Amino acid sequence: MAAxxxxxxxxxxxxxGWRRTKNRIATIAMWVAFVLVxxxxxxxxxxxxxxxxxxxxxxxxxxxxxxxVLPASVGGMGPAVLGxxxxxxxxxxxxxxxGVLGAIYLNEYGGKGWLxxxxxxxxDVMTGVPSIIMGLFIFAIWVLHxxxxxxxxxxxxxxxxxxxxxxxxxxMLRLVPASLREGSYALGASKSRVTxxxxxxxxxxxxxxxxxxxxxxxxxxxxxxxxxxxxxxxANPNVFSGANTSLPSQIFVNASSPYPGAQARGWGSxxxxxxxxxxxxxxxxxxxxxxxxxxx
Amino acid sequence: xxxxxxxxxxxxxxxxxxxxxxHRGLADRSFQWLALAAGLLVLVILxxxxxxxxxxxAPWFSAEGWGIFGTVWDPAxxxxxxxxxxxxxxxxxxxxxxxxxxxxxxxxxxxxEVVPFRRARPIVxxxxxxxxxxxxxxxxxxILVFAPWIQHIYAHIGSAVDGIPVLGSLFGPPTSxxxxxxxxxxxxxxxxxxxxxxxxxxxxxxxTVDREGAYALGATRWEMIRGxxxxxxxxxxxxAVLLGLGRAIGETIAAALVIGSSPxxxxxxxxxxxxxxxxxxxxxxxxxxxxxxxxFGLGVLLFAFTIIVNVIARxxxxxxxxxxxxx
Numbered sequence: 212m213a214a215x216x217x218x219x220x221x222x223x224x225x226x227x228g229w230r231r232t233k234n235r236i237a238t239i240a241m242w243v244a245f246v247l248v249x250x251x252x253x254x255x256x257x258x259x260x261x262x263x264x265x266x267x268x269x270x271x272x273x274x275x276x277x278x279x280v281l282p283a284s285v286g287g288m289g290p291a292v293l294g295x296x297x298x299x300x301x302x303x304x305x306x307x308x309x310g311v312l313g314a315i316y317l318n319e320y321g322g323k324g325w326l327x328x329x330x331x332x333x334x335d336v337m338t339g340v341p342s343i344i345m346g347l348f349i350f351a352i353w354v355l356h357x358x359x360x361x362x363x364x365x366x367x368x369x370x371x372x373x374x375x376x377x378x379x380x381x382x383m384l385r386l387v388p389a390s391l392r393e394g395s396y397a398l399g400a401s402k403s404r405v406t407x408x409x410x411x412x413x414x415x416x417x418x419x420x421x422x423x424x425x426x427x428x429x430x431x432x433x434x435x436x437x438x439x440x441x442x443x444x445x446a447n448p449n450v451f452s453g454a455n456t457s458l459p460s461q462i463f464v465n466a467s468s469p470y471p472g473a474q475a476r477g478w479g480s481x482x483x484x485x486x487x488x489x490x491x492x493x494x495x496x497x498x499x500x501x502x503x504x505x506x507x
Numbered sequence: 508x509x510x511x512x513x514x515x516x517x518x519x520x521x522x523x524x525x526x527x528x529x530h531r532g533l534a535d536r537s538f539q540w541l542a543l544a545a546g547l548l549v550l551v552i553l554x555x556x557x558x559x560x561x562x563x564x565a566p567w568f569s570a571e572g573w574g575i576f577g578t579v580w581d582p583a584x585x586x587x588x589x590x591x592x593x594x595x596x597x598x599x600x601x602x603x604x605x606x607x608x609x610x611x612x613x614x615x616x617x618x619x620e621v622v623p624f625r626r627a628r629p630i631v632x633x634x635x636x637x638x639x640x641x642x643x644x645x646x647x648x649x650i651l652v653f654a655p656w657i658q659h660i661y662a663h664i665g666s667a668v669d670g671i672p673v674l675g676s677l678f679g680p681p682t683s684x685x686x687x688x689x690x691x692x693x694x695x696x697x698x699x700x701x702x703x704x705x706x707x708x709x710x711x712x713x714x715t716v717d718r719e720g721a722y723a724l725g726a727t728r729w730e731m732i733r734g735x736x737x738x739x740x741x742x743x744x745x746x747a748v749l750l751g752l753g754r755a756i757g758e759t760i761a762a763a764l765v766i767g768s769s770p771x772x773x774x775x776x777x778x779x780x781x782x783x784x785x786x787x788x789x790x791x792x793x794x795x796x797x798x799x800x801x802x803f804g805l806g807v808l809l810f811a812f813t814i815i816v817n818v819i820a821r822x823x824x825x826x827x828x829x830x831x832x833x834x
Contacts, residue, residue: 234727241621244613245630251696252637255648312545320539321546330546332821337549339750339817340810341757343784344556347806351559370552377549403538431641434759434784438791459643459760466647466764474651481644488639 256485263482266475272483276444276461276476279468283475290446291480294457295487297450298361298440299430302368307422310376311411317377318384319406331381337374343434345370350438359441361450364457367435372425379421383414416502420495427491431484433459458484556810564804570797575804580770580786582794587801589808591770595687595782596756596809599766602691602776603755607699608748614699615706620732631704638700646764649693650685654765657692658684661777682777685767690782693765694755702751709743709827710736742830746823753816757809759784783809 266283274287313330321327349367357363387410395405411418436442441454442464458480465477567587568575577588614634618627661682668674713736721731767779768789783805791802 230727230730234729237729237732238621241613241617244610245617247610248614248637248696248699249633252633252640255640255645256636258648258652259644309545309548312542313548316539316542316546320542327546330549332825333553334549335821336814336817337553339753339757339813339820340553340556341759341784341813343757343759343787344560344806344810344813347560347563347787347803348552348556351563351803352555373552374549377546401532401535403535406538427639431639431643433641433643434788437788459641462643462647463760463764466643466650477647477651481641481647484641485639485644488641492635492639 259478259481259485262475262478263480266479267482271476271479275446276456277472279465279470279473282472283479285472286476288458288461288476288480288483290444291456291458291461292483293446293448294361294440294455295430295459295484297448298364298436298455298457299368299426301361301365301450302372302429303422303426305365306369306372306425307376310373310422310425311380311418313373313377314380314384315406315411318381319402319410331378334374334377338378341434342367342371342432343437346435346438349435354439358452359439359454360452361440361447361455362452363439364436364455365450367439368429368432371432371435372429375425375428376422379425380414380418383417383421384410386417387413416498419502420499423491423495423498427488427495430487430491431459433457433463436460437463458487557807560803560807560810564800564807566797567800567804570800575801578772582790582798585797587797589783589801589805591772592781592783592786592805593808594772595766595770595780596784596812598687598776598780599690599694599762599782600752600755602688603694603698604748604752606692607695607702607751610695611699611702611747611751612706612744614703615710616732616736618703618707619710620728620736634700634703637696642697642758642760643764645693645697646761649689649761649765653693654684654689656684657689658682661686661688665777676774677776679775680777681775683767683779685765685779686777687766687780688776690762690766690780691776693761694758697758697761698751698754701754702747705747705750705824706740706744709740709747709824712743712828713739740827743824743827746820746825746827749816749820749823753813753820756782756816757784757813759788763788 268287271287272292273289276288276290277286313334317327317331317334321330345367348370349363353363353366391409391413392405395409396402400409436457436459440457440460442456442460443454444456447453447455462477462480462484465473465480468474468477571577571587575587575589576593577586578590579586579588580591614630618630622630661678661684662680664678665680665682668677669679671679717735717739718731721735726734762782763785766782766785768781768785769779770781770786771778773780787802787805787809791799794802
């Protein structure tokens with residue numbers, strides 16, 4: 212920044228003093244805004260790492276959840292780690308193929324037609340629906356009839372992921388040059404064949420990276436799981452039936468607990484959760500760097 | 508059916524619906540229908556959300572009538588008025604916006620106008636990191652670290668302004684670490700990434716020619732921002748802010764942990780309160796009958812609010828983007 216101001220000082224068209232001062236104040240205000248954001252972010256990450264690192268270990272990630280009164284040295288969060296992996300993976304299995312298909316409709320078939328435009332608009336609106344509403348919705352149409360299960364949680368998370376996957380995939384399909392499609396048509400390929408064997412492979416890097424980011428977001432969600440998995444403390448390897456648990460739900464429970472041991476386990480779970488989100492985010496960047504052929 | 512074929516012809520780089528060789532295989536057609544079904548799923552889910560939650564909330568609507576907007580929420584007395592939660596949602600949303608919007612827009616301007624493109628990357632990563640921290644982690648930090656710390660500051664401010672007419676009733680005692688204001692601050696952190704990234708997108712569409720024109724007339728960067736960037740991107744930034752508002756009013760878990768959980772309508776911003784998503788999250792497990800229907804009803808209201816806010820916001824953003832492309 213100093214170099215730039217130095218350059219301006221030598222400039223013959225240099226503005227009058229008070230105008231330059233105003234300009235400088237505005238620039239400084241922008242940097243101050245940035246600092247205002249990184250300080251709390253740094254503080255949060257520091258606290259989570261400092262408090263979580265002392266709790267986390269292999270046995271923390273695999274041991275059963277003890278009663279809240281017990282100190283942090285006892286037990287761990289094994290069932291919650293298992294539950295988060297089960298439920299998030301199942302949600303991805305449900306939402307990703309549907310989202311990619313939906314995006315194919317929007318970009319390859321719907322185009323500028325009113326229906327595709329409307330669906331695209333509503334997908335954007337759906338990304339803004341509060342996550343707790345997804346929980347209420349799945350409770351009303353599924354849990355009331357079939358009971359709490361990991362599957363119900365996966366439905367709720369899937370509803371959250373669907374519009375994100377649709378929009379990010381559509382963005383990537385849009386970048387595939389029309390000439391690729393036209394070349395394949397010229398060879399006599401049908402539209403579905405062109406889409407599946409030419410367009411999708413060309414965009415796969417960007418699609419995978421978008422999906423990973425959607426999974427990262429879903430893995431940290433608590434609200435949709437509150438009314439769908441019930442948050443128990445026992446491990447439940449069967450994702451299709453019976454109450455389950457997850458890391459975010461356990462953090463929610465432990466955050467309002469008065470016992471230091473439970474709070475420490477909460478910090479450990481928070482660090483685990485942030486680590487999972489980080490790994491997914493870095494994986495997304497790597498995939499983009501390695502496989503994306505067409506970038507924004 | 509007609510919608511499909513009609514839209515088909517408009518698709519970019521597409522071939523006529525019949526294909527170039529005159530007929531389309533069954534597989535080809537069924538794939539198209541499958542894709543359409545997946546696309547329609549979005550609309551189906553949105554309609555189902557509205558129908559199923561309204562159905563569950565029906566007992567509340569019929570039991571209370573206009574009483575749903577009553578000011579008392581007391582399950583023990585069988586009184587279920589939603590106003591304390593609507594009030595709390597509005598207050599925390601307003602606090603979050605007031606704190607987050609100037610900062611977000613300033614960062615968006617920093618990224619588009621001040622920092623060179625290549626060096627903006629790391630800053631974007633940092634802002635994205637904010638979005639990666641899960642809601643519940645903000646809540647955990649908020650209640651165990653932030654609230655106890657800021658409680659002292661609230662107490663100082665509270666005793667300082669006590670007795671002063673307007674300030675006293677806004678920031679005076681009673682004060683509590685978990686309060687409307689704490690929830691507003693945490694929500695502000697959480698909506699900053701989305702407001703920043705959308706404002707940045709909108710500001711980036713301002714034509715470079717216009718910027719250069721302003722500089723050529725001798726404008727400073729700040730004058731250029733005020734004269735060129737702001738008029739061009741105003742509408743879009745309003746849309747971005749509304750999307751931030753949509754996030755803030757729907758954000759559940761962080762608010763549930765730091766808002767203090769007591770239904771109250773008070774001008775004291777440092778006092779404990781409640782908002783709509785938080786009360787659903789906290790009380791749903793123990794609720795039955797009209798109580799449960801009432802919580803579903805709060806969900807319906809929340810869903811309606813966020814849909815309205817999001818539709819207006821998306822419309823504003825898209826309109827501004829379209830105008831920019833036309834310009």
